[in-house]
Amino acid sequence: MKHIHTKDYLVREGEDVNLKKRPTSVDPVYGSKSDYNDILATHIEKLSALQQLHYASSRHAVLLIFQAMDAAGKDGAIRHVMSGVNPQGCQVYSFKHPSATELEHDFLWRTTRDLPERGRIGIFTRSYYEEVLIVRVHHEILLSEDIPDHSGHDDDLWHGRYRSIVDMERHLHANGTLVVKFFLHLSKEEQRRRFLARIDQPDKNWKVTSADIEERKFWKQYRKAYEDCLSATSTDGSPWYAVPADDKENARLIISQIVVDTLEGIGMSYPEVTAKRALELKSIREGLVT
Structure with a gap:
């Protein structure tokens, strides 16, 4: 197994992102499919x-945000990576077109309404970042938000x-909420x-629409929007990773x-057993063995 240098994909605070160079x-x-399965199983x-330790300590919350162009593999990554996590401690939300309310x-x-509680992991597949990505590419969406004194073309x-x-x-x-953000960097050809x-596999036909194909026409505009977004919002405390x-x-x-x-970087520990708690546990034990 090769060492995974995660910092190679980190967008550093203040970096001027050029996705053509990434x-x-x-x-x-991984060296083979079997090797991949073994490494993923170890990570899981x-x-x-x-x-489990995070849930028990209940001192921090973790929010994982996934953003990408269509077909980049957001859902698959979440499904595979988080497959071993207890659903009780993990919440997944997918944000589509906003409702009238x-x-x-x-x-x-x-999105603020769905932030994770302490001890839990929240996952946003798409997020508030859509408001500086798709809304920036398609200004007509901004008009429906009825922002006062803005035409939608003002930087x-x-x-x-x-x-x-x-x-x-x-x-x-x-x-106490750690925000970690993933941009799945997909090439236009791979998309x-x-x-x-998806068209050739009947069980995946539902995953592709004519709207997806239309969005490909805006590839350069999306790339620019992502570059500006990653440059402006990756910070030491809430970093972006361009994967x-x-x-x-x-x-x-x-x-x-x-x-x-x-x-691992949170520095978690199980709750300390105080003298009062020790007496309570002793009493519970006595009740169970009598």
């Missing part, structure tokens, strides 16, 4: 134990949203291959290693 494919950290076993509030409102609006996001994530970090595979996603298995191993490292 690879969508790297040498795999570690995650299971760490999640959600549009009546600020752009952070609907100040996007910079203001970046500031709001960074401020919120710093607030969360200061209050094309995956769309064709090469052309190889799904490799991406899953990189992501799982980052999640393991994040949980």
